[in-house]
Amino acid sequence: MKNLIALFCGGLFGIGLFISGMTNTTKVQGWLDIFGNWDPTLAFVLSGAIIPMAITWNITKRIKKPIFTDRFPKKTEQKLNKPLIIGSMMFGMGWGLSGLCPGPAMASLSFGGWQGLMFFFTMAIGMLFTPLIAKYLK
Amino acid sequence: MHPDWVSGLSGGLLIGFAASAYLLLNGRIMGASGILGGLIDLTGYENLLERLCFLLGLVLSPILAIQIAGGHDTQLTSNMYIIIASGLLVGIGTRLANGCTSGHGVCGISRLSFRGITATIVYLLCGVVSIIFFKNLLGLI
Structure with a gap:
């Protein structure tokens, strides 16, 4: 059941990203x-x-608890580090360069051509090596 | 003004509903970089299938939306070096910061999380700087 819900939520997320125009890198960079030529669309997406x-x-x-698990995620430590x-x-700089963040990068994989695949691949490599990099920041 | 605020707002609401359902039903925070990252570096080993299902929905659902509504464009650059640099920055950055636009932006701000709000302000500012520098000054993008 949890997996079915995950599939549904991922699907809804993808459709939301698509409809809102966030899979279009020009709108994000705008x-x-x-x-x-400032494009305020993203402010409406975030507010929506x-x-x-918030509710x-x-x-x-x-x-007391979510329907299918035991507890809600705790608020993690609030200290900045x-x-x-x-x-x-780093994320902000990369986001500006291409106009893609992780959600829309995946939502546009099916129609993003080789560029979209290449972005996803390099992003995945970055994620794979992050634990090594994180060690040096401690 | 762009006339796209209606689609922006309605798409945004769908994203909010998706994040709400994921939290209320599965007790999970809907953060794209966290769900994918945990799958890649195997820190999310205890629920790999749940992660995989979420990503499957995320990748496949726009195909359905295109069949129904039609029209899709993404204007992603064809400059290989920019794609590689951007992909690495986004991948490493979001995992270091433990969140991206969906995790810190949508789920963090709505919870009034200090870390989420700070992260969002920082990546928004750096995104603006990135556009000023690479687009307006250097003309690379």
């Missing part, structure tokens, strides 16, 4: 291009996603 999620987080405080800041800086 959002970051505040001194050029955050509002239901959901409130519901999790009222019910080097990996969070350096990682987010």
Whole structure:
């Protein structure tokens, strides 16, 4: 059942990304291009996603556990650290360069051509080697 | 102004519903980089199949959407070096930071997580800097 739900949620996520235009790299880069031809679409996408999620987080405080597992994810340690800041800086630079972040990169795999496949492949390699890099930041 | 805010908002709501269902039913945070990353470096070994199912839905559902609604474009660059650099930065960056736009942005901000909000501000700022530098100044993209 959990796997079926995962399939459904992934599917809904993909359709949402597609409809919102976030699989189109021009729209994402347009959002970051505040001194050029600025495209505000991404702000609507984020707001549209955050509002239901904020309500959901409130519901999790009222019910004891998720339907199919034992507990909700705990809020992790709230301290800022080097990996969070350096990682987010790297991610932001890469995001601007191509206009892709991990979700849309996967949602556009089926129609992104060799460029999309290549991006996914290099992203996966980056993820594979991150544990080695993380050691040096500690 | 671009007229795309309606599709942006409705697509965004679908993303929010997906993240809500994943949390309420499976008790999991819907973060794309976390779900994929845990599969790749095997830190998510205890629920590999669940991760795989989520990613399968994510990759396959747009094919369905295109069949129904039609029209798809992604304007991804054909410059191999930019793709490689960007892919590595996004892969390493999101795993180091433990989240991307969906994890830190959608799930973190909505929970008022200090780390999520900080990460989002940092990657947004660096994304803007990246566009200013590589597009507006160097004209590479």
